[in-house]
Amino acid sequence: MTRVRNFASATAYFLEKNRGRAVLLFGLLTVFVLLNSMHALIDAVIGLVGFLPAFAIQLSFAVVFIGAQFFMMFYWLSRPRKYVVTPDDVQIGVNFDSYRGQPDLLDHARSTVRILQGVKEFELRGGEMPKGLLLSGGPGTGKTFLASCIAAEAKLPFVYLDASSLQGAFIGTSQLMVMKLFRDARGLARKYAEPGKRGSCIVFLDELD
Structure with a gap:
């Protein structure tokens, strides 16, 4: 017990006489520890900076690859079934003389062609351009052929679209397909x-129901 007291007294006396040196030594040790930690931190930052270019390249490649896959899937799944016939295309047998049956409907189609060929004069005389025709009937009754005949007789481009293909695989693709159409x-x-006339185009939506 006496030895412990003597050691404590000696330690207290030593610290009392060397307080400034002890504080300086403690400060130096603290600075050394901080510098050692900063050195490790600097090494980590340097390593991270050296890794960033390679990481950026890999990340860019991954983003481009995933984006290209999504774009191709989006593009192929959002393509409606359609075809286009222009006045430049050779259309053999596509005219009103080749259409058989339903004379009343054929007369209405001829009237529509006359309107399409003189839209400006028709509107100047107070007429209102028809918004479209609704052709109803079972498969094989000549709806598509009649629409093709109207386009051929009026010398207008004809766009056929299967309306059932407007159901896109993703939300919003149906609207995009209609806008593009x-x-x-x-x-x-x-x-x-x-020249000097307003153009027209016939869009035929099949299987609209």
């Missing part, structure tokens, strides 16, 4: 419009 139709109308 009418954008393409307007482009065809402008392309084949006669």
Whole structure:
């Protein structure tokens, strides 16, 4: 017990006489520890900076690859079933003389062609351009052929679209397909419009029900 007291007294006396040196030594040890930690941190930062270019390249490749896959899937699954016939295409046997049956409907189709051939004069006389025709009937009754005849007789581009293919695989693709359909139709109308006249295009939506 006496030895412990003597050791404590000696330690207290030593610290009392060397307080400044002890504080300085403790400060130096603290600085050394901090510098050692900073050195490890700097090494980690340098390693991270060196890794960033390779990581950025890998990340860019992954983003481009995934984006390309999604774009291709989005593109192929959002393509409706359609075809386009322009006035430049050779259409053999596509005219009103080749259409048989339903004379009343044929007369109405001829009237529609006359309107399409003189849209400007028709509107100047107070007429209103028809918005479209609704052809109803079972398969094989000549709906598509009649629409093709109207386009051929009026010398207008004809766009056929299977309406059932407008059901897109993703949300929003149906709206995009409809927008693209009418954008393409307007482009065809402008392309084949006669000088000084407003162009037209016939869009046939099959299986609309």
